[in-house]
Amino acid sequence: MSRPGSSRCRALSAAAAFGFAIAPVPTPTPTQLDDGSLVFCLDHQDDLVRAAIALDRGTPAEQPELIRVGSRDLQVDEWRRLYPADFTRSCQALRIAGPRPSPAPAVAERPNSTPHPLIAPITTLTATVVGGVLTFLLTRSRDQVALRRQEAQDLQGAAQSFESVVRRYVYGWLEKKKTKDSPSEPQVIERSVELATKLRRVQNARPTWDEPTDLLNQLENEPLGRFLIDTEAWAPLDQADRQRRADLIFSSLANLARDADHIAYLHQRPRQRKPATSETG
Structure with a gap:
């Protein structure tokens, strides 16, 4: 025999249990997306759709950029x-997981091939020949520069010696x-021949x-050359005529020395254009 009121208690308990069973479970409110995550997800929409499908926030659509x-x-x-809640949850999950990596471009494999047995010797020989040619050219260029520098110095020295002996x-x-320091005619001729050799x-x-x-x-030629050492031309001249003759010789001598020095200066420098002397201006 049941106690009084027991039927009422059982009825209330059943009603309470049924009420809890049918009551909706509250969905947690997702946190608000930061600007960086929002931009990231909108820039990777295909990956975002796949993340939403994986989280059962939707199903695949006919187009990959859509969600059903x-x-x-x-x-x-x-x-x-x-x-918005499904979007936020899916975006947060994608942000944590990161987008699917892009497939690496396929690299076509070159078939294995055995090099021809003559390739290695030919390559070595070519490198040796090229190296030898470059060495030869560099050595030749260096020797030419040294030779021209020496020729230029010889020309300058010969011009200075000739000018000194003539004066x-x-x-x-x-x-x-004539004093003991006065040069003789053969000495003048010797310096003249030396300068002519350097010029040639x-x-x-x-x-x-x-x-x-x-x-x-x-x-x-005059006023230099043999005219310079013509003793028969010097002897009968008075002091004024000798001075005029000397001035003419000194003027021509100064021009020759200056032009010789300029030619020597340019000669020792490669790829120089024709010099402009006192004659060519």
């Missing part, structure tokens, strides 16, 4: 507006007496230059 919710295929922007020789005539070397090295030939002509 119920019977509708939605764009991501529209899905975000209608289902002392002419001063001997102006003073009407530059002339051979610079065949397109006219200036060495011009200086050779000046060296062999």
Whole structure:
């Protein structure tokens, strides 16, 4: 026999249990997305759709950039507006997992091939020949630079020696007496021949230059050359005529020395154009 009121208690308990069973479970409110996550998800919409499908927030649509919710295929922007909680959850999951890596481009494999047995010797021989040619060219260029520098120095020295001996020789005539320091005619001729030799070397090295030939002509003609050491021409002159003769010689000598020095300066520098001397201006 049941106690009084027991039926009522059982009825209330059953009603309470049924009420709990049918009551909806509250969905946790997702945290708000930061700007970086929002931009990231909108920039990777295909990956976002796959993340939502994996979380059962929707099903695949006919197009990969859409998501099907119920019977509708939605764009991501529209899905975000209608289902913000699902969008936020899916975006947060994608942000944590990261997007699917892009497949690496396929690299075509080259078939294995055995090199020809002559390739290695030919390559070695080619490298040796090229190296030898470059060494030869560099050595030749260096030797040419050194040779031209020496020729230029020889020309400058010969021009200075010739100028010095001529001045002392002419001063001997102006003073009407020869001293032990006064050079003789053979000494003047010796310095003249030496200067002509140095000029011809530059002339051979610079065949397109006219200036060495011009200086050779000046060296062999009046007022220089044999005119310079013509004792029969010097002897009968008075002091005034000797001075005029000396001035003419000194002027021509100064021009020749200056032009010779300029030619020597340019000769020792590669790829120089024709020099402009006092004759060519």
